[in-house]
Amino acid sequence: MKMKGIVVYDTSYGNTKKIAETIAETLKEHGAENDLFYVKDVKKLNVNDYNFIIVGSPTRFGTMSFAIKFFFGKINNEWVNKPFAAFDTENPENVEKSRIEKKEWSAAEKIAEKLKDKKMKQMLPVLKALVFGQKGPLKEGEIKRTKEYAKEFAIKLKKEI
Numbered sequence: 001m002k003m004k005g006i007v008v009y010d011t012s013y014g015n016t017k018k019i020a021e022t023i024a025e026t027l028k029e030h031g032a033e034n035d036l037f038y039v040k041d042v043k044k045l046n047v048n049d050y051n052f053i054i055v056g057s058p059t060r061f062g063t064m065s066f067a068i069k070f071f072f073g074k075i076n077n078e079w080v081n082k083p084f085a086a087f088d089t090e091n092p093e094n095v096e097k098s099r100i101e102k103k104e105w106s107a108a109e110k111i112a113e114k115l116k117d118k119k120m121k122q123m124l125p126v127l128k129a130l131v132f133g134q135k136g137p138l139k140e141g142e143i144k145r146t147k148e149y150a151k152e153f154a155i156k157l158k159k160e161i
């Protein structure tokens with residue numbers, strides 16, 4: 001199978017979408033073909049179409065959105081050992097809260113747990129892209145950081161597949 005992945009995201013105000021688009025474009029620039037999907041547009045997920053998955057969600061009440069939670073029902077046990085990465089958007093105060101309470105309030109960490117439960121292979125620590133308030137904007141520098149993250153993922157993927 002040719003190397004091809006799927007990038008799935010949820011969004012309300014467009015910030016997580018921007019991160020997902022940046023990841024998808026950067027992966028392509030580094031030879032990792034992929035399809036980009038808004039989570040509600042994923043009708044059927046065929047394991048034979050994809051070698052890897054990247055999933056992202058806005059953080060809502062310290063976890064992923066309902067649509068992303070629902071999406072995990074589409075990932076069956078044939079995805080075992082496939083590479084994945086997880087990302088989210090969250091507020092800087094949320095990162096601080098997770099640090100102080102030593103408990104993750106991040107959507108991305110919860111996504112990673114779900115995919116690890118499915119015995120998938122986490123390629124990189126999660127990406128937490130910082131946004132201000134509910135609508136954003138993204139903090140300055142987050143697009144650049146996202147590009148670096150996606151590039152690193154593509155490099156690791158080539159060694160893996």
Ligand SMILES: Cc1cc2nc3c(=O)[nH]c(=O)nc-3n(C[C@H](O)[C@H](O)[C@H](O)COP(=O)(O)O)c2cc1C
Nearest residue numbers: 011012013014015016058061062089090091094134
């Ligand atoms: C109902 C609701 C709950 C939220 N809860 C959190 C939260 O627990 N932690 C956090 O960092 N941000 C929280 N936010 C802010 C979101 O993370 C922010 O709206 C989101 O990252 C923006 O992404 P989007 O533009 O892709 O929708 C919440 C936003 C909404 C609307």
